[in-house]
Amino acid sequence: MDRQAERRTTAAHTVPASMRAAVAARFGAPEVVQLRDVPTPQPGPDEVLVRVHATTVSIADHRLRAADLPRGLGFLRIVALGAFRPRKPILGMEAAGEVVRVGAHVTGFAPGDRVMVMRGGRMGCHAQYVTARAEGAVAAIPGSMSYEDAAALVFGGYTAVSFLDRVDLSEGTRVLVNGASGAVGTAVVQLASSAGAHVTAVTSARNADLVRGLGAAQVVDYAAEDFATGEDRWDVIVECVGNAPFSRVERVLAPRGTLLLVIADGPSMLRERAQSRRSGKLVTHTGSLFGTAAIEAVAAHAAAGDLRPVVDRTFDLDDIVAAHRYVDTGRKRGAVVVRVP
Numbered sequence: 001m002d003r004q005a006e007r008r009t010t011a012a013h014t015v016p017a018s019m020r021a022a023v024a025a026r027f028g029a030p031e032v033v034q035l036r037d038v039p040t041p042q043p044g045p046d047e048v049l050v051r052v053h054a055t056t057v058s059i060a061d062h063r064l065r066a067a068d069l070p071r072g073l074g075f076l077r078i079v080a081l082g083a084f085r086p087r088k089p090i091l092g093m094e095a096a097g098e099v100v101r102v103g104a105h106v107t108g109f110a111p112g113d114r115v116m117v118m119r120g121g122r123m124g125c126h127a128q129y130v131t132a133r134a135e136g137a138v139a140a141i142p143g144s145m146s147y148e149d150a151a152a153l154v155f156g157g158y159t160a161v162s163f164l165d166r167v168d169l170s171e172g173t174r175v176l177v178n179g180a181s182g183a184v185g186t187a188v189v190q191l192a193s194s195a196g197a198h199v200t201a202v203t204s205a206r207n208a209d210l211v212r213g214l215g216a217a218q219v220v221d222y223a224a225e226d227f228a229t230g231e232d233r234w235d236v237i238v239e240c241v242g243n244a245p246f247s248r249v250e251r252v253l254a255p256r257g258t259l260l261l262v263i264a265d266g267p268s269m270l271r272e273r274a275q276s277r278r279s280g281k282l283v284t285h286t287g288s289l290f291g292t293a294a295i296e297a298v299a300a301h302a303a304a305g306d307l308r309p310v311v312d313r314t315f316d317l318d319d320i321v322a323a324h325r326y327v328d329t330g331r332k333r334g335a336v337v338v339r340v341p
């Protein structure tokens with residue numbers, strides 16, 4: 001169908017009063033997630049309503065579903081996740097789909113637009129419809145990219161552009177990515193290497209070819225070698241695993257280097273300012289690019305060919321429990337995509 005015809009079809013799209021959604025009504029194993037009919041959300045005046053075609057089950061969904069927070073952050077559980085059950089029972093941080101309704105104040109999007117959305121902590125994307133703030137993290141899907149590929153880009157790509165915004169990457173900048181085969185790591189490897197950086201990827205032997213194919217110049221098999229005890233030095237270390245705090249990597253971080261703690265426990269967060277002051281290096285657990293700017297950067301990198309989706313497995317929404325089970329193994333490569341019928 002050409003784009004014009006697609007738009008007309010979408011304009012005629014009737015939004016049902018209820019929709020299918022994957023609902024985690026309590027904390028626990030993957031089996032707590034159940035498919036239910038729930039009311040379809042209505043877009044506010046500044047929002048668009050998106051018919052979701054694809055989403056992913058990410059590590060964030062695992063954390064929220066299983067109440068699995070990094071060490072020392074348990075005190076945040078009630079505020080961040082909910083007291084007795086997930087406060088956001090429909091999980092899913094991101095989606096790709098088509099706009100089917102726009103609020104009265106929305107000018108930038110129209111029914112029929114193919115978009116990718118990052119709702120972040122608002123969740124709700126494991127469903128047939130989701131709303132998004134038109135001036136928030138919504139961007140047009142580049143070219144003819146499929147919804148599944150677009151959905152696969154968002155979680156890791158958004159996180160990667162947000163954290164890499166903290167550093168200047170140029171020809172020869174030495175970057176180490178710990179956890180290079182995950183959703184975030186695969187995006188960081190691609191973006192850093194396409195910026196000209198010399199990328200060292202820390203991963204297991206089975207993922208060595210994957211990360212080399214994404215642009216890594218050097219691969220460290222974490223089961224055979226400890227990157228933190230060798231003679232190499234890096235200007236930027238991107239920590240995506242949870243086992244490389246500043247205390248472990250300070251020695252191999254170049255003078256004035258940066259440690260980007262994509263994952264950090266409570267003690268690391270508390271110490272990062274003092275560690276930065278004392279060492280003259282930057283230690284941070286936050287990115288610096290968010291919202292529209294971040295999702296548009298993801299779309300632009302994808303359009304330029306700097307960022308390709310890495311899809312491990314694809315499940316139908318009906319099989320979302322199996323998708324959660326697979327993500328729970330901790331072994332996924334890139335994204336686990338969920339097709340939404």
Ligand SMILES: NC(=O)c1ccc[n+]([C@@H]2O[C@H](COP(=O)([O-])OP(=O)(O)OC[C@H]3O[C@@H](n4cnc5c(N)ncnc54)[C@H](OP(=O)(O)O)[C@@H]3O)[C@@H](O)[C@H]2O)c1
Nearest residue numbers: 059159179181182183184185204222240262263331332333
């Ligand atoms: N701060 C933020 O805004 C933000 C945003 C997104 C994610 N995060 C956090 O960042 C972390 C990474 O997220 P993600 O989505 O990339 O996770 P992910 O996709 O679930 O990561 C899975 C990958 O981790 C690798 N891995 C496991 N143990 C490893 C080790 N010891 N050394 C190296 N690699 C190892 C696995 O490879 P092998 O099978 O080869 O071991 C697997 O491919 C998570 O903890 C997540 O909560 C934070």
